[in-house]
Amino acid sequence: MALALGGAILPFPNVAYSQTLPAASGPVVHKKNLPHTTHAPSTPRTATPKPRIENVIVTSERRAQSAQNIPSSISVISSKVLENRNINNVFDLQYATPSLQVQPSYGSGQYTYTIRGVGFSGYSSNNSPTVGIYIDEVANPVPFGINGMMFDMQRVEVLRGPQGTLYGRNSTGGAINYITNKPTDTLKGGIAAQYGRFNDTKIDGYISGPITDKLRFRFATETQQGGAWQYNPEARESLGNVSRGAARLLLDYMPSDTLKFEYNLHGSIDRSDANGVHAWTPITSLSKTDPIQVSPDRYATTWGTSPAFAKEIGISPNTTPFSHIDTGGTNLRMEKKLPGFTITDLASYDYMQRNEYDNFDDSSLSLADVSFKTRASVFSNELRFSSNTGGRLHWIAGVYYGHQWLNDRYQSGFTNLYKTDGDVRYSQVVNTISGFGQLTYDITPKLHIVGGFRMEHESRHLDNVYAHYIVNNVITNPNNYVGQRTQSYTLPSAKFSIEYNPIHNDMAYFTFSKGVKSGGFTLYNSNNVAAMTEPFKPENLFSYEIGNKIIIPKYNIRFNADFFYYDYFDRQVQAETVNPNTGGIGIYVNAPRSHEYGGEYEFEWSPIPGLNISQSGAYVTGAYDQFTEVTGAIKGSDGLYTARVENMAGKGISVPHFMANGSVDYTWPIGKYNLNTGMNYSVRTTNWSPNPVDTIAGYTLWGAYMSIAPRQGHWKFEAIGENIFNKQYDVTRGYFVSGDYIGLAGRPATWYVRVRGDF
Numbered sequence: 179m180a181l182a183l184g185g186a187i188l189p190f191p192n193v194a195y196s197q198t199l200p201a202a203s204g205p206v207v208h209k210k211n212l213p214h215t216t217h218a219p220s221t222p223r224t225a226t227p228k229p230r231i232e233n234v235i236v237t238s239e240r241r242a243q244s245a246q247n248i249p250s251s252i253s254v255i256s257s258k259v260l261e262n263r264n265i266n267n268v269f270d271l272q273y274a275t276p277s278l279q280v281q282p283s284y285g286s287g288q289y290t291y292t293i294r295g296v297g298f299s300g301y302s303s304n305n306s307p308t309v310g311i312y313i314d315e316v317a318n319p320v321p322f323g324i325n326g327m328m329f330d331m332q333r334v335e336v337l338r339g340p341q342g343t344l345y346g347r348n349s350t351g352g353a354i355n356y357i358t359n360k361p362t363d364t365l366k367g368g369i370a371a372q373y374g375r376f377n378d379t380k381i382d383g384y385i386s387g388p389i390t391d392k393l394r395f396r397f398a399t400e401t402q403q404g405g406a407w408q409y410n411p412e413a414r415e416s417l418g419n420v421s422r423g424a425a426r427l428l429l430d431y432m433p434s435d436t437l438k439f440e441y442n443l444h445g446s447i448d449r450s451d452a453n454g455v456h457a458w459t460p461i462t463s464l465s466k467t468d469p470i471q472v473s474p475d476r477y478a479t480t481w482g483t484s485p486a487f488a489k490e491i492g493i494s495p496n497t498t499p500f501s502h503i504d505t506g507g508t509n510l511r512m513e514k515k516l517p518g519f520t521i522t523d524l525a526s527y528d529y530m531q532r533n534e535y536d537n538f539d540d541s542s543l544s545l546a547d548v549s550f551k552t553r554a555s556v557f558s559n560e561l562r563f564s565s566n567t568g569g570r571l572h573w574i575a576g577v578y579y580g581h582q583w584l585n586d587r588y589q590s591g592f593t594n595l596y597k598t599d600g601d602v603r604y605s606q607v608v609n610t611i612s613g614f615g616q617l618t619y620d621i622t623p624k625l626h627i628v629g630g631f632r633m634e635h636e637s638r639h640l641d642n643v644y645a646h647y648i649v650n651n652v653i654t655n656p657n658n659y660v661g662q663r664t665q666s667y668t669l670p671s672a673k674f675s676i677e678y679n680p681i682h683n684d685m686a687y688f689t690f691s692k693g694v695k696s697g698g699f700t701l702y703n704s705n706n707v708a709a710m711t712e713p714f715k716p717e718n719l720f721s722y723e724i725g726n727k728i729i730i731p732k733y734n735i736r737f738n739a740d741f742f743y744y745d746y747f748d749r750q751v752q753a754e755t756v757n758p759n760t761g762g763i764g765i766y767v768n769a770p771r772s773h774e775y776g777g778e779y780e781f782e783w784s785p786i787p788g789l790n791i792s793q794s795g796a797y798v799t800g801a802y803d804q805f806t807e808v809t810g811a812i813k814g815s816d817g818l819y820t821a822r823v824e825n826m827a828g829k830g831i832s833v834p835h836f837m838a839n840g841s842v843d844y845t846w847p848i849g850k851y852n853l854n855t856g857m858n859y860s861v862r863t864t865n866w867s868p869n870p871v872d873t874i875a876g877y878t879l880w881g882a883y884m885s886i887a888p889r890q891g892h893w894k895f896e897a898i899g900e901n902i903f904n905k906q907y908d909v910t911r912g913y914f915v916s917g918d919y920i921g922l923a924g925r926p927a928t929w930y931v932r933v934r935g936d937f
Contacts, residue, residue, distance in 0.1 A: 249687035287501035295833035308351035330398035340693020342671030343630030361394035374930035378405035452499035454479025482542030487591030547591035600703035774800030795838035
């Protein structure tokens, strides 16, 4: 923070500003007027120093432009940072960008994404996340379908705030865009092998180049194995081994200068262990007077289930928890440039399946064991038109269609606790169609306005929902069934921005945006499936953001800061409802109104050649304004249940109030070689929750990096340390059954060595 403030108040005199210079350029050298004589001495040419603060080009607005010229909060994680920090999946991204929080739902293979405190918590697969995930502009709204490996990446763009006017799917939290490396004009290739603590290994490679003068290709692949960092003290077995493989083939075909085809074929196979949770207090689910004692070791976890549940899901009672997620798909992007505008069509199809067995109770008993068997597919097509000429007006417009199919079976083992097991089955179809457009108009060279609008219609059909309880292979509630539920909406999203460039390389902006997140259905175990599947409404978020982005070439500084305020309507919250005959039912409800506010900063500085300092941080807070929540069921003397309610107005939302990340690295020239060393950190304060058992204590993680490579060569040796001070912490906490409070530990200190070769 001190570095950021120091950068903000550095003196500006003698900084050369010119409206014709590209952002982040070096100092301007002006020719002086010489006397008109043949004997005048010539003026020596002065080389323009190469800028040490990179001007990053992004495509978050559906066209290539500097991130400094986008009137919203955006972080760009380069391929260099991804490599130096050993960021392998979306979970690791949260330690390299402000305001992003990623949590495994109860430790399962499905993640919850939260940006600026806006997130949707749930382990079922049928509801859309608040943060849109895109790979080369293709959206995947199935939460478990985008947890795969990140390999051969050019960069990752993280956008904060509501999105929708330019994206295939609406979202209230933000968007994460993966941008892969593209085929090259010349033949190139590379391979890297990595080994780490717990026998963690990773091998990745690529080959890229031309096939003909019009056709190029790129093939990339990666495999990860090993890495078991948890253990079962009863069974004396380890847990956490990874076994994954993925590949991607890209083909670019350009039959002419105005026509281009980009084809993407990709797939992944995952046969990894699941995460193991640890109970952090004695387990009182079976008996409050004689609780089950648990290990104080965060990395110790116990599993096992009843023979009955094991038979129902097709495993043995002592099977190691596993998370098997397979994905595959293809997409085709076609682009035709015409006089005045460009036509782009992006069609995609993805299929994914999840087969997972988790133990959510940290015991060998059948208290809270779960199994997921899910298949899903997503087809989408986006047709858009965009201007490609100069002038004051730039525009983009298009239509989007998406079709999502999902079939899910979610089973629960409660044999030792409730003397029964749960079995929930259903299928779901979602159809989305929308029209969108956005204009940018340059009022003057320094003043610009942006306006965007999207109208979206979505229909969601839930079919053949069974929520059965099973005792001794017999269904005890066969009539607990709903044939169909439907929900649809037609809602707008919008954006309006004003940009002002008071001086070169500086942009101040104000942005208003409205985002929408789909409604959905709760799908848990319940003896009243009719009440459980009552749809919850879409949520709407109105965002007001002001910010400033500046690069100071003379001092090699970039400093971006923003402040935001959210007005949140019908926020989707995990709570309860009460049925008079059966009691409490877990369900998603809508909190009528809440608010959030905060700010973020990003600071980069290269005070001397070779030294780079990067810092970022975020402060977020908020509270409910109107919300009466059911917090339990009270059984009366007549045997009927009534709701226990609590007024949540004024109570805070669940979010770490402060998060920060930073790094410092220096390149040492040693003869023909460069030695690069660096350290990084990530800190977040306590994530307070209205329910104390969901509160996650704050923590700080430190990492280190070292590499050596010839300045003119094709190899590189790297060493990486994560959590080098061996901080013990949890990344999620909660409970699946009352009296069994669990957490998922973060990884202990881990080191890696990597060797890379390129040609």
